[in-house]
Amino acid sequence: MAFEVTQILLNAQSSDGAVRRTAEENLKQFQEQNFPVFLLSLAHELANNEKPPESRKLAGLILKNSLDAKDASRKAELAQAWISLDNALKSQIKGALLMTLSSPVKDASHTAAQVIAKVAAIELPLREWPDLVGSLLSNMGTPQAQKPPGLKQATLETLGYVCEEISPEVLAQEQVNSILTAVVQGMNTSETNNDVRLAATRALYNALDFAQNNFDNEMERDYIMRVVCEATLSPDVKIRQAAFECLVSISSTYYSKLSPYMGDLFTITSKAVREDEEGVALQALEFWSSICDEEIEAQEEYGAEFSEDSEVPYFKFIKQALPALVPLLLETLTKQEENQDQEEGAWNLSMAGGTCLGLVARTVGDDIVPLVMPYVQENIAKPDWKFREAATYAFGSILEGPSLEQLTPLVQVAFNFMLNAMKDQNTHVKDTTAWTLRRIFEFLHGPNVDVPVVNQNNLSVIVEVLSEGIKDVPNVAEKICGAIYFLAQGYEGTSEPSSPLSPYIQGIIQMLLASADREDANESRLRTSAYETLNEVVRCSTEDTAPVIMQLLPAILQKLNSTLDMPVLSSEDREKQNELQASLCGVLQVIIQKLSALEITKFGILQCADQMMALLLRVFSCRNATVHEEAMLSIGALAYATGPEFAKYMQEFYKYLEMGLQNFEEYQVCAVTVGVVGDLCRSLDDKILPYCDGIMTQLLKDLSSSHLHRSVKPPIFSCFGDIALAIGENFEKYLAYAMPMLQTAAEVSAQGGGDDDELIDYYNQLRNGILEAYSGIMQGFKNTKAELMVQYASHILQFIESICDDPHRDDAVTKSAVGVLGDLADTLGSHVAILFRNSSSYQGFLQECQASDDQQLKETADWALAIISRIVSQ
């Protein structure tokens, strides 16, 4: 009962726009009117060897898109639609897909492999389609009954895609074993067909996660490793590259099993780096970068406490390989390409080698210095720019990792050379020199450095060099911005009224503004970097330069004003305007924050508040449906600075606030707006009341939406607390809506995240938000409506007990939980005495907190315990 769809599918690829649109419309109608038959028709089209490859391929792609989507909620909907189809129909479709694998038309079999994986992704976790793996494996044949190479290739592709789609626990160990057997056999040198070997190698890449047990078994592991290593020697470059990709994946997944193979792996990878084609060589380098990642992580895990019976493996492979590895990496540095610095996203051998060198330095620290410095000294003044650039890059790369004791003398000696090298004739050398200066400032300059590289004597020279360098081509200028960023950051956090940088602030601000105004500032991200550097300069400025920052304010406002008149004819224009407004609002926000923190300049900010607000509202209004995240952040800073005065802007601003809260597609905008609601609550206090119906409605809608990014939920709960604290007893009318949501979320967060760090982290944020909501609500009700909370008291106490018992709770949650315990007793008094008397775990928890180093936590715990013991003993 399938329909003929060939012509429509061909039309949908027509070069004639009108024909194409009609066909697309037809397909859409068909899909909506009869989804099951639509899918079946596509499957038949894909399976039919009589049909043209083009229509078959598109049929497969549409089928695939009907089963999966990027967006998580859409994906779930599609899976549900498939599950609810008639079983007989699903069998028909699956049969057609499996049949297509044997098609001689690559487009068809390849697409079928992808579609099968999508179906498997839905069905295997539900324990459906149990014979899938079996029927795929039977396609691989036996030595006695050989199957066609095309079928084997498509089958291996399918196995790879299936492994990519599902998680390891979905398959039984014997299924994993037979898949690996088939895949590894396909990779073996005895397989003469290169397409099959390649498909097998790529399938292994996806199947590696499933091979945990096999890697635990020495014999099986040896076998897999042998086959992969042999594949790196294949005459086919694609197979070699795929094999190295497997090694990269193995290096991180099975780091702890690598010891016996490291000698051979060094030989194989170094040969590939030196002799093989770039694609292969890059993967061979990536192998070592990935080992560095593992070892850096292992060291971070231990801190200084590495000992023999530690659980996380750390074998110091890099330290052992160092004498041979470093020369290999240094060799790659002179393989630069002309103009590589101008191309965004460029990646080549010298970049990969240099990046790896930087990781090696972070892994081994001091040991790298004597291996790299002779190379630097030998090459840094050579006539060929490639050597000068390579030497500079090597020097810059080892600035993170080794100790300050090692680095300081070296950098002291090299520093003037680096400043001079900004006059090099070659742009690459200048680019890398500017980057190296930035790294020097990042790692060897600041309050923690005993012998500062930057001092009163050379600061003026440094600023002079930077002011010249920033006029260079955009990519060099952008690196100079980075250097200025970290030069300024080194003076951050001083409580002194003046900074050594103060005399130069005006000049630095001027050069950054000039760079941002350059015609070519849109290249190499120069404009954005210039403004972002300006932010750091403002943040790190001291009281004595406040007047300079004050002068910057009108300049920025004027620039922001002129963005409103930019001609916007294309989407490109729109994007440009958007980006510029973002940068300028960013600067504005930083200035507001800086100046409102100082008594002497706060007044200036308040004087400009009307002007700033008017401008920000115009920035909002020049966009249609969305609001600007950066403008919203500026509003928050302004509301914080003005306090209750902000009330006069509320009427006009409210609609943008609402728009921001509605924007759950751009969840960052939504999150930032929720934060601004908090600022407004603290600034306006009960003056926010008239807007609360609207705000609460939006927040509750957000929480109920399955499309809202989960990271916004915790701040929304915190925001409930902010609102309740601001409007006090008036929160009563929202209570019946807010509490069930808080309770549900509390239950979710109590499930625990298991081993999943990200989930543990999220649950902590969620709990923190819930606790802040409870605190705000209880404090808000305390004097007049406390009795409203009595019915929730036992739930709240249970929630906190579950937190006390959770080993994963973080400091913020601990703090909030202590507060809520006290609030509970303080607000509800004798109503909760019996609850506390019957509770066992809170006491130990509070006593633990009393012994904390954190003064605020200690005080809060003292307070909570005192209040609780008072009501318990009554």
Place this chain on the structure above:
Amino acid sequence: MDNRLAKPEGRVHKRTISDQQKRRDIALKRQSQGRRDLQHHARQLVSLAVPPSSSSVFEEHGAVTGHQEAEAIDIQSSESSVFGHEVDVVAEKVEGWHGDQEEDAIGVVEATRLKGTKAREWFKHQFMIPEWMVDVPSHLRKDWYVMARPSGERCLVVSSNGTTVSRLRNGCIRHCFPSALPNGSRTRESIAASQVFCILDCIYHEPQKTYYIIDMMCWRGYSLYDCNYEFRHFWITSKLEETGVLGPTSKFHRYQFSIVPVFECGKAGFQAAYDGDVPFERDGCLFLNRHAHYVLGVTPLALLWKDPVSSRYHVDTDRIGNVPAYQQIVLELQDDGTVATCDQPGVVLGSMPQDFLLKNKEHLQAGMLLKFTIGDKGLSILDGKPVTADIHYQGLANRFRAGADSVSKVLFQYAARHCPLAFSDILAAIEASDDEMDI
């Protein structure tokens, strides 16, 4: 897999700066700080009306309940080095929880994470130190437990963060090892559970490589400090057996943990503790009052007693095992030239001649520890306190010593050489208290 020259995920070449996230983070920090300040402020307004809390577990350590005080009245409050033969190594001044040092403010959880000198300083103040039994307390049978004390080194054993550390009386680490205690070794479950930890009071018996558990202060992060000994004893037997801590050693768990049999202090119990079969070398008997909390520092609610049958070391011995001809004591030089025990307040046992002090004023200053022998005229004791003593100056004490001897130690050792408190005396006291009960 298509773009084969693509930059691998996470790799950056000459990273550019990015400030946006920093701006967001700063805004978030300001907001959450604002929220916290506001709430903190609201709470502090309330706390002004409430007296500062005094309900911390740890603050109660120094306090003895009225009931216990009444019973302990005939025992002098004093400090002592704990176990006789360690005298040269471990005698040191012990402060309660409320010392002046900053470390004292640290909680147990934090302390389990301390390292180095700080940890040593902290841990050496965490022991409960029994007085020496110079007089038999009343109600032995009703209120006391007794155990044979294994000879060896007294240790605090702490399991936390996947490892187990034992520390000596001076706070130094004895062993660092994996154990079957909760969070005492790295296992899949325990890695992140930082507040799961245990603290045990043990004696390490070297010949058997065994830690004999004599007390338990924390179990799985649950504090037992302010539980009475009876409860702690119940907890030791039930929890340790439940969790298999007492199981045999293995390749990874090299040290054995064992429980010392504890008896109610009746005739049979005392007899068993005194000379019953034990798998270790005995070094006296340890008496524990069933109502006693685990108090830091010297307490009269735990008592140590030995005689030649129950201990090789019943009289102080030097490092090579010889008993000096005269009893040696260490006293602290005071401002006024007198010398006193370490008790609070110190008991003055004599004074240094003024001309001697003047002649040696470069070398001898108040607070220094001096070594004396007790001469033939001995001590004269009134109401359980020595009033005069025939002491002879020998020189400066070993510089590793942290404090002077305590009165109970001086008295016990003096008694051991002259008219020791005998097994039969204690037995008689137990019988007498049996009679009291009958009436």
